[in-house]
Amino acid sequence: MKNYSTPFIIKVLDVLLPHDLHHLIGDLEEEYYWNKKNEGRSYAYLSLWSQVLRSIPYFILQSLIWNTVMILNYLKVTWRGIKKHKSFSLINILGLAASMAVCLLIMLFIIDQRSYDRFHEHADRIYRVNSDFKSGGNNEAILYATSPADLAAKLEEEIPAVEEAVRLRGNYSGEIRVGEKTFNLNGVFTDGDFFKVFDFELLKGDPQTALSEPGNIVLSPETAKKLFDSDDPMGKVLTGLGDRDYTVTGIVNTEVKTHFNFEVLVSYASLTSKTALTESLSDWKNNIYQSYTYLKIKEQAQEDNLTSQFPSLISRHYQDEEGENIINSFVLQPLTKINLGPIISNEVGNSIPGIIAWFLIGFALIIILIACFNYVSLTIAKALNRGKEVGVRKVLGAFRSNVIKQFLTESVIIAILALLFSIAILKWLLPEFNSLFIINMSENQIDLSLFNHYWVYIFFLMFSVFVGVLAGIYPAVYLSSFQPSKVLKGISSIKGLSAIAIRKTIIVSQFTFSLVFIITAIILFKQFNFMVNVDHGFNSEHIINVALQDVSYERFESRYANHTDVISMAASSKVPALGSITGAWINSESLTDPIRGHSFDVDENYIQTMGLNLLTGRNFNPEIGSDSTDAAILGKSAVNKLGLGSPTEALGKPVEINDASYTIIGVIDDFISANPLRSKDPILMRYNPDNYYYAVVKIRAGETASFANYLESTWLDLNSVYSLKYKIFNEQLQESPILVLFGDFLKVLGLIAVFSVLISCLGLLGMAMYSAENRIKEIGIRKVLGATSGNIVYLLSKEYLFLVGIAVLIGTPLAWFINNLWLQQVSNKTAIGPVIFIAGVLGTVLLAMLTIGSQTLRAAKANSIQNLQSE
Secondary structure: OOOOOOOHHHHHHHHHOOHHHHHHHHHHHHHHHHHHHHOOHHHHHHHHHHHHHHHHHHHHHHHHHHHHHHHHHHHHHHHHHHHHOHHHHHHHHHHHHHHHHHHHHHHHHHHHHHOOOOOOOOHHHEEEEEEEEEOOOOOOOEEEOOOOOOHHHHHHHHOOOEEEEEEEEEEEEEEEEEOOEEEEEEEEEEOOOHHHHOOOOEEEOOOOOOOOOOOEEEEOHHHHHHHHOOOOOOOOEEEEOOOOEEEEEEEEOOOOOOOOOOOEEEEHHHHHOOHHHHHHHOOOOOOOOOEEEEEEEOOOOOHHHHHHOHHHHHHHHOOOOOOOOEEEEEEEEEHHHOOOOOOOEOOOOOOOOHHHHHHHHHHHHHHHHHHHHHHHHHHHHOHHHHHHHHHHHHHOOOOHHHHHHHHHHHHHHHHHHHHHHHHHHHHHHHHHHHOOHHHHHOOOOOOHHHHHOHHHHHHHHHHHHHHHHHHHHHHHHHHOOOOHHHHOOOOOOOOOHHHOHHHHHHHHHHHHHHHHHHHHHHHHHHHHHHHHOOOOOOOOOOEEEEEOOOOOHHHHHHHHOOOOOEEEEEEEOOOOOOOOOOEEEEEOOOOOOOEEEEEEEEOOOHHHHHOOOEEEEOOOOOOOOOHHHHEEEEEHHHHHHOOOOOHHHHOOOEEEEOOEEEEEEEEEOOOOOOOOOOOOOOEEEEEOHHHOOEEEEEEOOOOHHHHHHHHHHHHHHHOOOOOOOEEEHHHHHHOOHHHHHHHHHHHHHHHHHHHHHHHHHHHHHHHHHHHHHHOHHHHHHHHHOOOOHHHHHHHHHHHHHHHHHHHHHHHHHHHHHHHHHHHOOOOOOOOOOHHHHHHHHHHHHHHHHHHHHHHHHHHHOOOHHHHHHHO
């Protein structure tokens, strides 16, 4: 039996060369067998290899030419298809664009976050030392970003692998006076080693001496501009109010991405020059929560070897005889992995945890997969129109791989066009995203200069190609499987996707989520409006809250109480409803365990000035000495929760507040003490003149601005070293952090709801189009037999309305359950009636009907005779 095995090189060429050049392979193979028969096997091999090697340039050239020709052909066919089916193409493009815009936003955010702290030349050798510490108050150890204050010096002295180490203390916050103006500044204490470890550029000053002496301060350019405008700040003296004077010794460039968040760097010597503090800084147990240690290791040093020396270091310098405060170990964290790293207590800046990034990546993946599914659904819906085209191409010699390439090219082109739209949407989304309160507050805005980098656009392009391939791979494989003999005869029913139950499952899922988002957005909007217009339980009209700072309330009162614009004036330790509370444990004889209350230290005028409702009992009286030691006024809810009976019954009963005994002298109606999300919190008020931080000034209507001006012009008369700080109460309430955060959340959820509905409707549109195309012959026959347009619309719509109905049955209770979960945590909430759910359902069903109706009406009004002829 003769051996006709194909030479290996022929098999390789068969794989590598395009089908259009396979005739050359046939020629080579034919000549090989002829040579083998007439000249022998060895000669045939040598001749074959010789011809192959000589033909390689030709093969490459021909491959390039053929591939270019085919790509141009694919592009031409794609462009014709887009022009011919404008609406269909636009739906596909917009559907992908909406999802891609959200994904690009998330990608930009993560790219931006990953760039933090990579500008340091030796970033790969810089680590932060975290502490695995269990305190006496915790049952388990917690990982802290902080470490003992003198750890940096110990590391440099005792571990040779450490090249440099620097200590930071992140609690510098003070008021600075320059000339007649005062400014609040925030920063960190550190020393000259800061510039040895990190590569922050010192624009002015000497890094060796800028932070070497007590009173040295280095400013950021923005801070220097704010304090001195265009004047040279070097050598200028800043007066620290209630503190010491500081001399500007440098300007540090902060226009870099870093996890540090500071306006000024203050010399560590300014801190250690205070004798009492110097001694406490060597106490590891008490200073493990406030100081940070960063180190740069030597080039050849290994992180593992360094870490292995920590246990002995701890045992040499720390002993806790009681065994309650245990330093288990120190943990090195690479500088470039602090941002997007694990959640660690006591972070020095506003780092974004890595879990947030993973959540966003998952969210982006889901969005893009749903969009790709919609593309698949819409493309398959057009399969009948493309079936004959595929058949003709195959009859004319196209291989299946050619057809796959063609459809993949189409989907990639669609994705690239969608990219253009998505970038336009992204340009709109970015400023909205950056303006979110939580993004602004944490200074994690996406850097808009990213758009100036060409690699960003290359990345976008690669992403769009990936999306195009992902969306087009199934339609390409599916449509290329058509047999010419069948499709050219006219196939009226294409099996495949129609039989896939997951398609209906995804449609139901999409509308379920859309319904949940819509209902949740409505509830959030209603709750937000409720909180904005809530009755706080006190009268905030025409009230100014003045921070007393170093001015006693008596002095403030004597200066302003008799002003003609002042109706009344009171003193308080806290401003209610702004999110900040002072907690206190309250107990009564009726309870075993104390309850947590909100404590206010007020004077005898507070109830009247704030317009509180005294239900029973009496107000504080300065002339009764015991009022300042054991008298308390409780809120109505506090009385109930303490089991003291009615407000009247509670009068005169004893309570314990933070283990001290008090007698109830009055009961007031509840007011919002923490934030607008909470009501009926246990409230207690005590008369404590030593603990007043705010003056509450009630002004005559229309005179608020006038009195504020008077305050500004006369504040210095009180000889305060601090600048005047006051707020109009109504404006404070409107700017409450919880309201701003709630507004941001509402904005984000509303946007998600819009995208969710858009994507769901596009998915349903694809299904409706598919059904209309697939049942065109049936529709023609039914119309010939007398069916009306209404009958046809009902016939085509009922299946999808059924799917939407399932989504409503699932989504409505799911929306109730989810919203009920978070509303259970809200004590001050709006009423949620069935109207909200009915509105959400009607909105969803209406959108679904409009989507389906656009296709079913078109199919119902089509010419049945022509449809039957075409079939």
